[in-house]
Amino acid sequence: MKNIGIINCYNVSKRCSSSGCFKALYNETGSFERYKGEGARIISFVHCNGCGNQVVNQFLERAERMVQRGVDVIHLSTCVRSKCPWYDEVMKNLSEKYEIEGYSHAKKNSK
Template identity: 35%
Template sequence: MKIAILVNEDTMKRCTGKGCFNAFFKRIDAFSQYGPEAEILGFTHVGGDIQHKIEKLKKSGVDTVHLSTCLRGKYEGYEELAHELAIHFDVMGYTHGSAKGKTKDAINLKKK
C-alpha cells in the first residue's frame, strides 16, 4: 500500500506533522488498517498546483490519499477535494484522532 498525506496549507506554517506521522508509524487511528508493507510516498499541503501534485502522486504509484485531520477541520473545500481525489485514489478523510470530527465526520471513498 502506497500512501500520501495531504494537509492544510495554513496549518503547515506551524505544524511539524507529528500527529500524522505518529499515527502512521504506530498504525493507529486512520492507519490501523495497514500492515508493515504500507509506506508513505508523499506528504504535502493542498496549496499550489494541486493538479500537478495529483499527477506526481499517480506517477509515484500512490493507492490511497489521507486527508489530514486538520484539513477536515479547517479546509472549506474538504468534501470537494475528497471527491476529486477519488477519481484517482482511495481517499481516507483523516489521519489521527477520531473519525468523528467536531464539525464533520471523516469521508472514506473508494477510487471511482
C-alpha cells in the same frame, strides 16, 4: 505494503510539525489502522497551496503526481478535514479517480 501519500493544509503547516500524521502511521492508529498486518509507508508528503479558488484543482494535481510516483492511497491530513472549507468538494473529486482516506489521525483534545 501500501505506499501512502499525505496532503496537508498549507496554512496549518506553518504551525504544525506533522508529527500526529507520522505517529498515527507508525502506531497504526487513526486512518492507518486499516493497514495492520499489511504495512504502510509514506512516500510522499505535500501540502496544498493555501485557500483560493483553485483549491480543488491543486489537490487533483498533487494527487496525480503522487500516483505517478507510486502512491497507492492518498490520505488527506486531519487538518484538511477539520479546517478546509472545500473539504467535501475535494473528497468528492479525488475519490472519483483515486483511493482516498479523508483524515490521518484523531483530533487532539483541547485541554
